[in-house]
Amino acid sequence: MTTLKTSIGRRSFLKSAALTGGGMMLGFSWLSSCQSKTEEEVMAMPEAWFEINAYLKIGDNGVVTIYTPNPEFGQNVRTSMPMLVAEELDVNWDKVLVEQAPYHPENFGFQFTGGSRGIMSRWEPLRMAGASAKHLLRQAAAQAWQVPLEEVTTTTGMLHHQASDRSAGYGEMASAAAKLPIPEEVTLKEVKDFRIISTSRKNVDAKSIVQGQSLFGMDYHKKGMLIAMIVHPPAFGLTLESVDDAAAKAMPGIKEIVTIKSFPDGYEKGGFDTNAFPELVAIVGNSTWEVMQAKKELKASWKPITATTETINGFRGKETKHTPAGLESTDSHKAQIAEVASKPGKIVRQDGDPQAAFENAAKVIERSYSAPYLAHNSMEPINAFAHVEGDKATIAAPIQIPGFIIPTIAAGLGIPAENIEMEMPRMGGGFGRKAYAHYVVEAALISQKVHAPVKLIYTREDDMTNGIYRPTYQATYRAALDENNNLVALHVKAGGIPESPLFANRFPAGAVANYLAEEWSIDSNITIGAYRAPRSNFMAGAEQSFLDEVAEAAGKDPIQFRLDLLKQAKDNPVGEENDYDAERYAGVLELVREKAAWGQNQGNVHRGVSAYFCHNTYAAHVLDLTIEKGKPVVQKVCCAIDCGIVVNPDAAKNMAEGAITDGIGNAFYGELTFKDGVPEKSNFDKYRMIRMGEAPKEIDVHFVQNEIAPTGMGEPPFPPIFGAVANAIFKATGERQYDQPFLGDKQVLG
Amino acid sequence: MANFNLKINGKNHQLDVDPATPVLWVLRDHLHLVGTKYGCGIAQCGACTIHLDGVAMRSCIIPVSAVRDQAITTIEGLSEQGDHPVQQAWLEHDVPQCGYCQAGQIMSAAALLSDNTKPSDEDIDMAMHGNICRCGTYTRIKAAIKTAAKVG
Ligand code: FES
Ligand code: FES
Numbered sequence: 091m092t093t094l095k096t097s098i099g100r101r102s103f104l105k106s107a108a109l110t111g112g113g114m115m116l117g118f119s120w121l122s123s124c125q126s127k128t129e130e131e132v133m134a135m136p137e138a139w140f141e142i143n144a145y146l147k148i149g150d151n152g153v154v155t156i157y158t159p160n161p162e163f164g165q166n167v168r169t170s171m172p173m174l175v176a177e178e179l180d181v182n183w184d185k186v187l188v189e190q191a192p193y194h195p196e197n198f199g200f201q202f203t204g205g206s207r208g209i210m211s212r213w214e215p216l217r218m219a220g221a222s223a224k225h226l227l228r229q230a231a232a233q234a235w236q237v238p239l240e241e242v243t244t245t246t247g248m249l250h251h252q253a254s255d256r257s258a259g260y261g262e263m264a265s266a267a268a269k270l271p272i273p274e275e276v277t278l279k280e281v282k283d284f285r286i287i288s289t290s291r292k293n294v295d296a297k298s299i300v301q302g303q304s305l306f307g308m309d310y311h312k313k314g315m316l317i318a319m320i321v322h323p324p325a326f327g328l329t330l331e332s333v334d335d336a337a338a339k340a341m342p343g344i345k346e347i348v349t350i351k352s353f354p355d356g357y358e359k360g361g362f363d364t365n366a367f368p369e370l371v372a373i374v375g376n377s378t379w380e381v382m383q384a385k386k387e388l389k390a391s392w393k394p395i396t397a398t399t400e401t402i403n404g405f406r407g408k409e410t411k412h413t414p415a416g417l418e419s420t421d422s423h424k425a426q427i428a429e430v431a432s433k434p435g436k437i438v439r440q441d442g443d444p445q446a447a448f449e450n451a452a453k454v455i456e457r458s459y460s461a462p463y464l465a466h467n468s469m470e471p472i473n474a475f476a477h478v479e480g481d482k483a484t485i486a487a488p489i490q491i492p493g494f495i496i497p498t499i500a501a502g503l504g505i506p507a508e509n510i511e512m513e514m515p516r517m518g519g520g521f522g523r524k525a526y527a528h529y530v531v532e533a534a535l536i537s538q539k540v541h542a543p544v545k546l547i548y549t550r551e552d553d554m555t556n557g558i559y560r561p562t563y564q565a566t567y568r569a570a571l572d573e574n575n576n577l578v579a580l581h582v583k584a585g586g587i588p589e590s591p592l593f594a595n596r597f598p599a600g601a602v603a604n605y606l607a608e609e610w611s612i613d614s615n616i617t618i619g620a621y622r623a624p625r626s627n628f629m630a631g632a633e634q635s636f637l638d639e640v641a642e643a644a645g646k647d648p649i650q651f652r653l654d655l656l657k658q659a660k661d662n663p664v665g666e667e668n669d670y671d672a673e674r675y676a677g678v679l680e681l682v683r684e685k686a687a688w689g690q691n692q693g694n695v696h697r698g699v700s701a702y703f704c705h706n707t708y709a710a711h712v713l714d715l716t717i718e719k720g721k722p723v724v725q726k727v728c729c730a731i732d733c734g735i736v737v738n739p740d741a742a743k744n745m746a747e748g749a750i751t752d753g754i755g756n757a758f759y760g761e762l763t764f765k766d767g768v769p770e771k772s773n774f775d776k777y778r779m780i781r782m783g784e785a786p787k788e789i790d791v792h793f794v795q796n797e798i799a800p801t802g803m804g805e806p807p808f809p810p811i812f813g814a815v816a817n818a819i820f821k822a823t824g825e826r827q828y829d830q831p832f833l834g835d836k837q838v839l840g
Numbered sequence: 841m842a843n844f845n846l847k848i849n850g851k852n853h854q855l856d857v858d859p860a861t862p863v864l865w866v867l868r869d870h871l872h873l874v875g876t877k878y879g880c881g882i883a884q885c886g887a888c889t890i891h892l893d894g895v896a897m898r899s900c901i902i903p904v905s906a907v908r909d910q911a912i913t914t915i916e917g918l919s920e921q922g923d924h925p926v927q928q929a930w931l932e933h934d935v936p937q938c939g940y941c942q943a944g945q946i947m948s949a950a951a952l953l954s955d956n957t958k959p960s961d962e963d964i965d966m967a968m969h970g971n972i973c974r975c976g977t978y979t980r981i982k983a984a985i986k987t988a989a990k991v992g
Contacts, residue, residue, distance in 0.1 A: 164939065301922040303875065306940060311874070748937050748976035
């Protein structure tokens with residue numbers, strides 16, 4: 091049993107009340123109850139609610155509302171987080187309603203979506219919220235019945251005192267419980283006693299989604315609301331010079347055309363204030379279509395930016411950031427990469443004597459890998475609602491990390507940060523993009539200028555050409571084998587524009603006696619940002635393709651080759667700091683080997699394996715590929731994951747399936763190129779996304795069973811799939827894949 | 841501007857808009873039927889799929905003036921209780937991740953099944969080709985369509 095100090099209080103004033111006019115956030119409907127129900131079966135509404143703590147209230151009839159703290163973008167935390175509360179509260183899941191908490195860190199802690207850290211960071215606090223509420227209910231019952239607290243037990247929403255044969259529902263004790271002080275310590279359940287955690291529960295929003303209810307930021311509506319759209323420079327390296335808005339202003343339905351500046355002069359930016367185009371023109375009008383038409387008529391002239399050096403208050407404290415001037419192109423990037431990658435990089439780790447080991451090697455293998463820029467392309471384009479009135483602002487926006495943008499909004503508007511109220515509607519995908527919330531600042535500035543509530547909408551083209559991409563990367567690997575085909579040295583040199591993707595302390599570091607890791611980077615004015623499993627999303631594919639090739643050169647089975655290295659890392663680790671648990675890493679490879687029946691003849695099916703550890707979770711894939719008329723067809727992906735305790739197994743499977751499909755799509759087609767600063771793709775006619783017929787025909791997900799505290803699922807299954815695709819293609823065609831995308835616009839390989 | 845009388849989900853709606861306005865924006869901005877989604881505006885993603893006289897169409901490229909007396913069905917009107925076999929199958933397979941594409945996916949799937957009660961994998965691939973799911977729920981969508989086909 092774990093006894094923990096509680097860190098939750100009662101709710102202070104819940105700011106969101108002011109936003110109910112929008113009707114979408116607090117206006118939960120009975121349809122969002124956790125079970126599919128017909129109209130007749132819906133839960134009865136309680137007559138009174140009692141707030142037990144910040145995370146939950148209980149109705150007089152025993153219905154429980156749980157406030158889910160983090161924003162939802164498809165990772166299903168609106169189901170899995172309340173499950174943690176409900177487990178410890180010991181309540182019937184059928185009696186639970188879920189509401190999105192508004193942004194209120196005092197009550198709800200750090201509210202964010204990213205880094206696959208949601209469940210991990212909430213694992214104890216949310217269970218504590220449930221356990222402390224249960225404690226209060228038991229206390230209330232003990233007082234009412236005049237019996238010792240230890241003798242009051244619970245079963246799913248009921249309180250009991252066995253000796254006197256008394257029972258009461260939670261609803262009956264909720265009023266008294268709400269008046270008791272929050273306990274200082276609570277005891278959490280043991281894993282073996284879980285009844286909700288580790289059982290599959292359906293997405294609490296599925297019913298609203300399949301009926302097309304208003305859920306997303308894009309759907310937000312408020313009376314008197316105007317629609318705004320922005321016009322940004324057509325190329326990176328340009329900024330606004332002047333605007334001629336006469337023609338646009340004369341278009342029907344147009345109210346105002348304004349220019350905005352996202353940062354006040356001298357504003358010290360935070361790490362998530364990335365913004366290539368801080369000066370914009372905004373067109374504001376009555377309806378989306380009218381504003382879209384006026385946008386075409388707006389005439390703006392653009393001028394080159396000047397190079398800047400600024401200090402940014404980033405994750406690791408103050409950082410200096412250089413932004414060069416000029417219009418960059420994919421071709422010029424390639425030339426720059428070739429030049430920089432050929433020179434020595436910055437050494438970030440060295441074990442043993444790599445130079446001597448390479449000189450004395452029986453065999454040296456050297457291979458280089460590359461990947462292009464990627465656009466996030468969430469299906470819901472960027473948007474934000476803002477209403478600024480005097481020194482107050484009301485915001486509702488799809489946003490991953492509200493806390494990071496509030497200071498910028500406050501500075502831009504010139505109002506105190508505590509006067510900003512923020513709701514977090516469901517996001518139609520984010521993938522990292524909605525962590526960079528410049529669009530919320532823009533919406534707020536526009537609302538302030540036009541003195542009206544506005545919803546800012548990016549067109550798909552605006553969304554795809556506004557920046558904050560997955561960077562372009564390059565890596566060169568070298569391996570030295572001795573005469574017995576043992577891997578005796580490994581050298582990795584990796585870099586990118588504008589950042590290096592390298593993780594020097596990840597596998598195979600620690601498993602090879604002589605190891606050298608170097609990195610480099612090239613400045614750019616094309617903005618980048620986190621994209622599902624940042625950096626890992628390139629390094630995994632490069633590393634796992636390379637290890638496959640080394641295993642082949644050594645004449646070893648690719649899974650056994652990796653397992654041998656992991657055994658070495660476990661028994662005899664090289665170096666001090668190795669960022670992985672070799673045993674758990676080996677565990678997913680062993681599980682996938684067994685579940686995929688690796689090694690058995692698969693007829694015309696070609697198999698590739700790949701494994702990776704990132705974001706605290708281990709994932710391994712075996713991908714089965716056939717070639718039909720030159721076209722690669724993914725028949726099946728078998729996947730093994732170790733993310734500790736799996737909170738909601740079927741939802742976790744859905745995440746893995748999505749990550750696998752997303753990865754296959756990007757490995758085959760994902761690419762954004764530039765010409766003279768202009769992104770060469772701006773919509774889905776050119777930007778190739780994976781579609782139904784290209785998705786794997788079958789995905790088989792398995793979890794390692796253990797009792798380790800849960801870690802994330804959104805990112806970890808994504809990076810290794812790139813390697814599995816590359817390795818399967820090699821088996822099918824005899825050709826190694828070094829440069830993503832493997833197909834691009836082509837339909838067939840080769 | 842011009843007057844239009846539209847038949848949407850069995851109800852008549854009068855409105856005065858620019859005849860070039862795509863049905864998508866009429867639904868979303870003028871009638872607040874926001875289940876139909878904007879994803880690309882150029883008939884490439886399927887998020888805006890509706891039925892025009894039962895046929896799946898991309899509402900982002902159909903000007904309101906082209907609708908005439910054809911009946912429009914949106915996700916909100918696919919069934920009264922949200923219990924169309926396709927919607928039920930979606931719940932059974934717990935398909936959605938972010939959910940943004942799903943109304944369009946469901947409308948395409950429902951149209952497919954009304955034409956072809958026993959679609960093959962290839963039929964499904966073809967009918968659903970125009971609907972992007974960025975979250976990658978395709979395997980579940982396909983499984984749900986097959987479940988709905990058994991029921992329907
Ligand atoms: S919005 Fe109509 S197809 Fe994309
Ligand atoms: S569920 Fe997110 S785009 Fe399909």
